């Protein structure tokens with residue numbers, strides 16, 4: 528069975544490729560019994576290859592949390608949080624991921640032509 532990249536009803540992505548890894552994305556509600564997403568909007572689970580995101584967020588928060596958790600996956604996949612890496616401390620990783628994501632989302636929102644520019648040119652290598 529071919530897994531869909533998007534939930535067609537909501538246009539929410541259900542997987543994303545980051546480096547060598549296919550990451551599953553689950554849009555879920557907070558669960559107080561398991562403590563799942565009760566104190567944050569999203570979570571990257573490196574060992575499971577999974578990102579959880581609260582399903583009731585507004586569009587702006589969905590985008591921000593999605594990219595934020597993808598940044599954590601990039602940090603993990605690139606080894607930036609390994610021993611002797613610049614983001615080895617959890618606080619350092621969180622600050623870097625949060626600030627870069629917030630500015631990236633702001634930049635994309637404030638310059639909507641960038642989506643077309645990127646889409647038009649990203650596969651051109653000549």
Ligand SMILES: [Zn+2]
Pocket residue numbers: 595599621624625
């Ligand atoms: Zn984070």
